Amino acid sequence: MADLTTTLFGITMPSPFILASGPLSYDATGLWEAYRAGAGGVTTKTLRLEHAINPTPHMVVPRSSNLRGTLFNTEKWADLPWQQWVEQELPAMQGHPGVLIASIGHTPAEGEVIAGPVAATGVVNAIECVAYTKDTIVGLVRTVRERTDLPILAKLTFNWGDDLYPAAEAALDAGADGFTAIDSIGPTLQIDIETGQPTIGGVGNKAWMSGAAIRPVAQAVVAELVARFGVPVIGTGGIIQAEDAVEMTMVGATALGVCTAPLLRGLEWFGKTHAKLSAWLDAHGYARLSEVRGAALPHLHAVEDTQPLVFAFDPMKCTKCDLCVVLCPYDARTMAGDRPKSPDLKQILDEQRCRYCGLCVEVCKPAALTYGNWPR
Template identity: 30%
Template sequence: MADLSVNLCGIKLRNPTILASGVLGVSGDTMKRVYDIGAGAITLKSITNEARKGHPGPVMLATDHYFMNAVGLSGQGVEGVKDEVKILKDAGVPVIASVFAASFEECGDIAARFESYGVDAIELNISCPNLSAGEKFGVTIGTSCDLTAQNTAAVKKKTSIPLIVKLSPNVTDIVPIAKAAVDAGADMIAAVNTFGPGLKIDIEAARPVLSNKLGGVSGPGILPLALAIIWRLRQAIEVPIIAMGGITKYEDVIEMMMAGADAVAIGTGVYYSGIAIFRELNIGLSDWLDSHGYQSISEIKGLAQKA
């Protein structure tokens, strides 16, 4: 049977499928179930210092082709997640903690706190599009090379575990942003967060479906857009890339790996197929690699770049 394991800056994963940030929250018990059913690692929902309310409902909608959300980074503060991380680390689950904050300094402090909880890596979320007017984090940072570099450096200074910077696709050119993050100390890049903003109108009610009106678009429809971004990033940077955006089938994982990804994350796919998607993806990957004569998944990394 083909070897599905990957190594991300010293973090050994039994397979390349990671739960993406935000889609299942931070509950240790839930995250452990995701790992038990097959995920190689889990990413916690983005967390800041204090609890946040987020937007009122409805905050999500699903169609056959795409998903839209405007959750607005709701959730508990960093203190409230300590016990959840303990559940996961006691069970040997590789954990990525996603952080954001209103200041770079605070971002570094939250990341350091997570490191003290024993997480394996920090993911810096500079790419959330669903913020209220005046909030200066998320995509406000991720559209500027300078702010990206400053935020990355501030977190890097206060932590020693691998730092992943998660990028927004909603920029004119993502390559300089990725390079700014890497030059400032990012050990890995995660790409992409949701596209948008998008809009869905309920034609009977003649009003937007989401309470926030606009939302970030994810799910199957964004796969080719995300794939092209991974393709371009692989040509520009050498650090590991965690690819996400629209993955629902094992073939999508293979495409992302052939474009140059080192691992993949699945978000919306969990809404469509449940957490069993991780088991299905790994069975599909393993069978495909075996039937095509590959010994390990690392053999297909970047293969399409050589064509």
């Protein structure tokens, strides 16, 4: 079986999967259960000065079947007092087998009070700083840095838009050692069309979205962070199956944060996905996960490429479904011949009309229509 051991801040974990801050990390019992299920590391729920009181309900699944593996939430930070974490929950983690990350939010004033006592428990391996704004994350990191030598992860959110990367750079300058990217995305709004009612509790019923729908966004952020800064990144967002873990690792993630997958699939998700990831690597000739880490980064294009695509057509694979013809937005494609999977079939491309968008190849399920010069 391929080796999945993963090293983060000098600590080697048997698994790359880290339980991200969320409902399953509500207290020490939750963290231990995640370890027992196979997590390599765990992150506490976010500690703040005031414990959270959450709206009800605060976790709902999408009503649309097009958004499977996605979750909406209006859950806040830890609903246990931070003092309880310091006095009971963190000490109960003594002897834990992986990387224990304490999540602290959301302002410098809170970091000033909470960071020292959390670090003094001696059981935490890293501190994750979480904030709602790009300015507070930098101040929070600086405040925590002044109070501990532990590695600091700045948790980044795509909600900051173009300010994300300057904020990331400023967080590093303030003393962060790496990033967790990304937090859930929002605000979003879902309505039950049978009742016209919102599906989730909270002011305005606006929710944060996590899971499958956000993974491509998370991967874009992770790739950019790794390329720009070269520091450890816990790639977090939408890892639901083993192949997702491969993809997130290929864009450079050092370790893999997961919240929604074990929430929706149960804690046994950790063990099952570990086995499937190992099997995928075996089947593709890799001895260890580290061999695919960052593998995609050298292929990302630094300049725009507009050269025409060259198409290849295999008539023996073509089912004559006509999707490539019907769905071409520019009416550039026609076909000759009627008999599926026969040499009679011919593709005719009007090069004056074709914009080389690629949709025809994408919709061809049997891969009868392919590219001759892509990827390049």
